[in-house]
Structure formats: C-alpha cells, structure tokens
Amino acid sequence: MARDKIYQEEEFPTPLMQLWHNFKEPPVVLIGFGCFLFLIVLAVLANVISPYSSVENHLDHLLLPPAWSDEGNVSFLLGTDNLGRDMLSRLIQGTSLTFGLSIIVVIASLAIGVVIGSLSALTSGIKSSFLNHFLDVILSIPSLLLAIIIVAILGPGLENTLWAIIMVLIPQFVHITRNAVREEFAKDYVLASRLDGASSLRILRYSIFPNIIEKLISQATLAQSAAILDIAALGFLGLGAPIPMPEWGAMLANGIDLFYIAPWTVYLPGLAILFSVVATNLVGEGMRHALKVRKEN
C-alpha cells in the first residue's frame, strides 16, 4: 500500500480498526450491517414507535388484511390478527423480544464461555481432556433437544428458554476460546511478555484477548443467528414465550390455524425472522471475510 510519509510518526490501526476497514469494503455487508443496526434501534425504541399496544384489541377490525390489499385499512398498515391486534405493532415489539433477547443471550453465554474457555486453556492433562470430551458430547447433542431438556428441568416460559439457550450456546464459546487461547499462547510475543515476568492472567488480559476478540465476535454472530432461530422455534412449539406475547415464533404458531384465510398472520412473522437472521448472517460473513483478508495481508 502506497503511503505518503508527510508526518514522521506512523499510525498503526488497532486490530479492531483494521477489522472495521476490511469489514466495510463489500457493499452487501454494509447493507446487512445497516439492517442489523436498524433492528437494534427497533428493539430499543419498540414501545415508543409502535402505533398501538401489542395486546390492544380492535374488535371492529378483526383479521384485517395489510393496507395494500383492497379491504385493507391504512391505519393498520400490516393488518390485524384474529383478536384485532395490530400486526405492525406486534412485529415491532417482537423485535425487542426475539432479536433483542437473542443479543442478550449471546452476550451472556459469550461471557461465561470465555471465562471457562480461558481457564481450561490454562489447565492441562486429564482435567482438560475430560472437559474436552465432555464438550464434544454436549456439542453433538442436537441444540433443540438440549434446550428441551433444560426447559423440562426449569419448566416452560420465556425466561427459562433464555437460560436454556444460554446453556446450549456456552460449549461452542468454550471450545473456540480454548483453541484460540492455546494458539496464541504458543506465539513468540506471549513468550516475550512471559520472560518479562507477566503472570498468566496478565498475559490473558493484555496480550491475548485483544488478539482473539474478533474471532469471538465472529463466533458470536453465528451463535446469534442460531439463538434467534432457537428462541423462535421454542416459541413456535409453545415451550417459550406464551401465546399473547408478540414473540415472532409464538405469533407464527398463533396464526397457523388461520393460515388459509389470513396468510399474512403467518408469513409476516416468518419474514421478520428471516430478515433478522439474514442481517445477522451478513454481518457474520463480513466479519469472517475481513478476518481472512487481514490474515492474508
């Protein structure tokens, strides 16, 4: 890369800044990132911007189709469901449930997974081998089955499914943290700070975490798309959010009986899930691509 050296000091971007520079290159990724930010804003401001309450019944407007059809009403832009609840408001408030909660779930399991993973990277021998195989067992149990088992222990309900999904996601974070920390520990710069007398914890904090954080973030986006799908799937199966809550999966399950006469009650929540998962996946793809580009340079 050509650089005119006007100033004497040279500027080296931090690993995260480099990642951002590579990340924003492809336009598709930037669009995805825009959608992702849009969803976050929706999730935070859901109560402020939704036109009606998510449980308010408009009994003279039952099963109103979306506004673009002939029988539609423009004050209910996306129509209403079988109890006359405004679909648009429910979808917006569902953003903070399905999408917003998936972010919280991922952050929680990331935090727990990173702690366990870095501790296990520092241990060795039979303890570490046992943990490794135990994680393999957990990782090869289907995520939904594991979530169902945890829901069976805790009982159904939105809060309990969130705990279940947090626990389901932890092993992959442990796995990736452990491998990444091990890989970094073998490098020379770690040896250098070790020779300076730094303790293992200090090395972890100041040398290793800044270098593996982008791997963790990229894994987190993968985990988030899985978390959205799992929250929605459990809601759909009636094990997660209860029916009156505007959680997208539960909304879909609610609309299923009326699918033939009111298809919008099913395809709108489905589209919302698809949209948020695609946005999350695009961000993740961009992240992995940027990591690859940085590694090649």
Place this chain on the structure above:
Amino acid sequence: MLIFTLRRLSLFIFTILLLTLLSFSLSFLFPGDQLINLTGQLNASPEQLAILANDYNQQFGLLSQYFSYLNHLFHGEMGYSMNSQLPIATEVLNRLPATIELTCVALLVAMFFGIPIGFCAAIYHRKLPDNLILTVAMLGYSIPVFWLGILAILVFSIQLGWLPSAGQISLLFEIEPVTGLQLIDILLSDNEYKWQAFQDATRHLILPVIVVALAPATIFMRLARTAMLEVLDTHYIKAAKAKGLTFSQIIYRHAMRNAFIKVIRDVGLQFANLITIAMVTEVIFSWPGIGRWLIESIYQRDYTAIQGGLIVLSTFIFIVHIIIDFVYAALNPLAREPHHGAR
C-alpha cells in the same frame, strides 16, 4: 487401520458413558422423585417402590446407583413412559425407524444436491453463478424451518394439491412392520398393491425430506465451495495445469476427489443440526418419529421418555459420526496412517 478402529471404538464407549452419566444426573434434576423419574412408575404402590429401590441399589452410594442404572440400560430397560405406561424401549423402537428413514434420506439428498452445486460455485469463483449460489445458500440456512414447512404445505399440498401434507403413508395400506423402515418393509411385503403403497410412501416422504434437507444442503454448498477453492489453489493442480491437462480433466480427475474428501470430514458435524431440523419438521408434518414423540412428551411432563429419547437419539448421532469417520478414513489414506515425519 486396526489402531484407528480401536481408537474410534474406545472414544465411542467413553462418549456413551459420559452420555449415560448426563442422563442419570437428569433424573435428579427433573422435578419430582428421582426413582420415579428413572423408572416412570407413577402409580406404583409403596411395596413396588421398595422393590424398585432395591433393584436400582438406592440404599447404596451414588456410584453404585449409577452402575445399576447402566446395568439396566444394557439389558434394554429404560423404564416406563409416564404417559402411556409402555416400556420406553418399545416406544422408541416403534418410532426410531421413521426418524432414521427421514434423516438418512434427507442427508443423502442434501449431499447429492449440495456438494456438486458447491463445486460449481467454486469453479465459477467470483462470477455470476457463484454469487447466485452464495445468495441462495445464505437464504437457505437463514429460513426458520417451521415457517418453511408451513409454506411448503400451503403451496404444494393445499393450493396445488400435488403432495400429501401429513403422515408417513396413506391409512389405506396395511404394511407388516419387519425392519420398521417403511420403504424397505413395503418392498419386502407380499401385498398385491405393493407398488401403489411404495408410490404413496414416497409421495409422503418428498415434502418433509425437502424441508429437512434444505438447510444442510446449503451448508454443504458452502463447505464444498471452500474445499474446492482450497484444492484448486494447491501445487498439484498447478502441476496438472502445467502438464497440459484440460480443465475438465483437472476438475474430474484431480480436484473433485480431493475436495470431496474434505467435505465428507465435516458431514458428521452437520448431522446433529440436521436432527434438530428434523425434530421440528416431524411436528409440522405429523411424522411418526422420535422427535415429535419427544416434543409431545415434554408437554406431558414425561421425564422418563425425555431421558430415553436423549440416549437413543444421541447414540444414533454418534453412530452416524463413526460411520462417516470410517468412510472418511476409507477414502483418505492420510487419515488412517499417522503422518511420518510430521510433527
């Protein structure tokens, strides 16, 4: 190869032991009495419970209890379903074949379509077909499976009326279960309407298989694309080019085989994911498999069924993992012999 087999088998036994440990500890974690959770005897009298407690070594320590549980498992006793009061083993045996049929067909379909399409994408790297395939793949693994299933039923069963929407076979046909796998049973039976039954069963299979296979197929596309790109970047491909081989010769003779091996290695990891998708699909298509049974048993708080289902389903996944490992080792000599000279 012998060492490879032994290592695999010991790992398998170790994994199964960990799994039984997990399922044993579940009986303590589930609400209710541990012995009842383990045996499923909801209506047992105090005398019967005393006999059961003796049977499961309840008076001794935890370790002894665990070994007695293992002993029961080895004899195929997984307790009784709290819901139907039938032995779990019978319930599972009735339902597992349907799941095996659905998932294995879906896995094969996903590999059959996904891998060649992925190779195609790699060959047209950064051109229109590649971008198109990547877009479709992205949509494919982002679609929530329950939504896809409902849409498929709406379009193909209700609006177009091409395919049936629920069940494994039309109730008109009576098939004697021999192996439990419906398609094989039909072929084995001496029913005079055998071919009609076979056609009907296939028609019932098509929609669920497509719904289950879509997401894994798109993942295989991406895996195959990455593998092919890696292979096309190697020195032996450059050497083949330098030798003057045509492009199709390079692809068919050299690149495809090596890329295929790399994909096979990762197929096993996708299988757990495929089972998750199949469980939801079974609910939507009323497929009489083990996934639907498990989800129903959680509505009914049938804890014994959940424990049994966990063990059986996970064991099935591990066995598929091992089969795929062996296929991989059979295809790739580098995997069975230790590297000489490598660190």
